[in-house]
Amino acid sequence: MEQPLVLTFAEIEFLLRVRTPHIPTIREDLGLAPPDDTTAAAGLASLLARGMCEPGGEGVVPSKELVVVVTGLATADRVTRVLGVTAGSTQLGAVLTGPDVHIGLTSAGFGQHVVQPIDLAVTAADQVRHLLDGVLGDESAVLVQSRSARGQVSIAVAVDVDGSWFLSDSEGDPDHSTPVSREEAYERIAELLSDAVGVR
Helix, strand or coil: CCCCCEHHHHHHHHHHHHCCCCCHHHHCCCCCCCCCHHHHHHHHHHHCCCCCCEEECCCEEEEEEEHHHHHHHHHHCCCEEEEEECCCCCCEEEECCCCEEEEEEEECCEEEEEEEEECCCCCCCHHHHHHHHHHHHEEEEEEEEEECCCCCEEEEEHHHHCCCCCEEECCCCCCCCCECCHHHHHHHHHHHHCCCCCCC
């Protein structure tokens, strides 16, 4: 079985500098610290030590898998963060959706992120649904925040001890949750993660 790609926050900081991101707030959206030259240098040193970059010409040559990550970070036009809370754990992930590359980042603790390419045919809403399916169960909750050039939308979904679903979102009434069925929740997420997200 192929080993997943795991990158540190410092390595991601370096990769964000290879090409200017389409979304200027991508560091904030991914929960990264503000730009820092020392962190980027540490990230480059780590990638060189791991054999994921090689010196070449006046710079470095990244591996093929890193080229995919750089492309995803640079060309993403939507960043969707998902925070899942259950009785025993907290899970944090993000999906970067762009015209050429979709990638998912899952927090692995200690400043590490598991990075996975995602099929371009899978919509942002379907990606979020997949993440929710892995988290939502008895007494659980998920917060989804999605930003595109048109703005940001937030969605909260919770399941109580009886298995009842509740939803609230920033485009409706963010202060009150509404009882919904599972499918109604996913339909609303699909609606909010369409191109019209955040339009005022």
